[in-house]
Amino acid sequence: MYWYILIPLGLFFPPAAAGSELALPHPNLGFRPFHLPIDVPDGFPVRKGVVLPAYNTTYTFDQLIDHTNPSLGTFKQRYYFTYEFYEKGGPIVLSTPGEVPLDGYQGYITNGSINGAIAQANKGAAIMIEHRFFGKSNPYPDLSEESFKVHTLEQAIDDLVYFAKTVVLPMPEGNSVGADKAPWLLFGGSYAGALVSWTMNARPGVFWAGYSSSGVVQAIDYYWGYFEPIRQNMPKNCSADIERVIKYMDRVLILGSQREKYNFKAQFGMSNATYLDDVASTLISPLGSWQGLSPNSGPNNTFTRFCDALEVKNGVAASADGWGLKHALKAFGDYMKDYLTKACGNNDIDKCISTRNKHLSVAVGNGDRSWKWFCCNYLGYWQDGAPSHWPTLVSRLVTPAYSNRQCSNYFPKTFRAEAPARPKVQDTNAKYRGWNTTIPRIFFANGKRDPWREATVSSDFINRASTPQNPIAVSDGFHCTDLGIGNAIDPTVAKVQQLALQYFTQWVNDNARRVEKLTPLREKKMQGCTLL
Structure with missing residues (x-):
């Protein structure tokens, strides 16, 4: 039996190094393009009767x-x-x-x-x-x-x-x-x-x-296309309701009153969050489990459980059009509260989701820091909201500028805050x-x-x-x-x-x-x- 680990990639994190600031499990560092382990046959390899x-x-x-x-x-x-x-x-x-x-x-x-x-x-x-x-x-x-x-x-x-x-x-x-x-x-x-x-x-x-x-041969800084295969192939009721929630969220976070903004953050378990773009980006996290799916994934996989949380009500699944905004807001909000409790543990939610904190540990083994360096310099792959003319599962507050700014936080000697990084994707592709x-x-x-x-x-x-x-x-x-x-x-x-x-x-x-x-x-x- 061959298996794939199902895990939202934003949760793929090493433990904090002793004496360092916490390498928090961070919902907003994006998803790495890596392939997952496969099972290993029992026993030792044998060649011509000789055990290797x-x-x-x-x-x-x-x-x-x-x-x-x-x-x-x-x-x-x-x-x-x-x-x-x-x-x-x-x-x-x-x-x-x-x-x-x-x-x-x-x-x-x-x-x-x-x-x-x-x-x-x-x-x-x-x-x-x-x-x-x-x-x-x-x-x-x-x-x-x-x-x-x-x-x-x-x-x-x-x-x-x-x-x-x-x-x-x-x-x-x-x-x-x-x-x-x-x-x-x-x-x-x-x-x-x-x-x-x-x-x-x-x-x-x-x-x-x-x-x-699945060779990601083309370096792309504005990589909103990450979510297109997900949107095209996920259950239609789930994508319809997520799109409604994202559209509503963008309107509230951009045009809403302070009270409306606070209420939205509270509904999704982020009442004390300081930065609205971090709030918007955090709602991407459940989509990451799609990357771990395989033909062997059963019905109890992480992504299906996420969509079921939004689309199954009293044992009945919504039609392809979904349940609508009112139900989706509550269901998505409840899911995110539980998700953040698991992702952040006892850590402060604002600190957990913030991309303004310089907390990527320099200890050996912190793959997120090593990968971020490649993205900031050569590859981009910023997973952002779609252009305004395109359906989107992701907030349009999440832009390349949002991702580029993180490079100045994590690598301040290389990327000055007053001149945020722009990955040299054209050079890489050339x-x-x-x-x-x-x-x-x-x-x-x-x-x-x-x-x-x-x-x-x-x-x-x-x-x-x-x-x-x-x-x-x-x-x-x-x-x-x-x-x-x-x-x-x-x-x-x-x-x-x-x-x-x-x-x-x-x-x-x-x-x-x-x-x-x-x-x-x-x-x-x-x-x-x-x-x-």
Whole structure:
């Protein structure tokens, strides 16, 4: 059985560091584009009757702190690895969990994942490596702005390249399978899926082929499109009533009297909230659980419970038009009161939801700070209200300016308060090609119901066709659904996975034929050198 954790991403937080200001569970930091763990088979991997180390055996690699200045030394970068299916000449499948710790992601080196299934089909080995500044793979002992000078997309890309070129893998002849001697395949989902495309564009020739699942290849600062797949695919009664509540909230918070504003805040459990845009942003939080859905999600999943709280009254579900504003206000308000009690615990509600407090801990392990740095500098992905001409599940008080301002709070030495950050998304897209990538042999797998769809090559805002060199396969799935073999319970996901297996088998065979043709030429060249 393969499973996905259902959790609103705004609640995915590490504990506070001792002696630091509280790293509160924050409803207003946005949703990270990461893929979730999958289950791990029982027992140990076995190769030709020999029991291999457990899937969760953690290895380390001496990674360069700064690829532009190797003299700064190295740090320990963690990874999982297995060669249970490997035969000489087979590919090495490399992946990273992206902006989350490595722990728990060993399922992606097993054949319960598309990574492992393709490794098995092609007699390859599989690796999952931790991203710098997430988890325990840190060049420096804190997450300060000074440390983050080496926390860049370029450094992350070069980590993958340097690993592929120089690692000695813990297996027989592990020193002879570097990227110059064996075909390396780069896999990833979500941000890690974008890294596949960005790496192969920035450093062509290192990885023979890539698999990008829900790859958010296009950096977008005003990313209101996050909520479009949710709005399009969620229960119609639920979306109708949420839209009513949001429209009413915006009118009250912008034009209402002080009494009306207070009453609205109180109805949603935020009576002492200071900033109205923080109030408006907090109502986004329940929508985050959509990202964790999969074909295996039962009827008791978090998102369905949220909509049921709004749309089921006395055991009866509303029609597609919903119950209307009066009921929706009370039901949504009651839900948020309970939600904030769980999210904030005994902490003051105003402090819990505020984005004006400089409380992102610099302690190692605070992935929210590490991810925020990427967003502020390179990616944006600000999940805001839709333009005025478009239906919206999110308040139009939540704008890119609201998100940009947070960068000055959390990184004041880098982004001055008087000149709020503007992520350099145009530079990122120009450098790594975004939607326009044409680097050969990247398989793009996306889901129609993925909230990150609009940042992928399957966005509604572009007209990107599938080609043999850049296949684009779209299922009815959610975020990175195709990465888990157990999700083949959905026939559209199974079709994507089967197509991927066909393409990668072909590409691995193409590489073998290419190497076979090159071998006589190399030998002839070497003989010529010997004669000289």
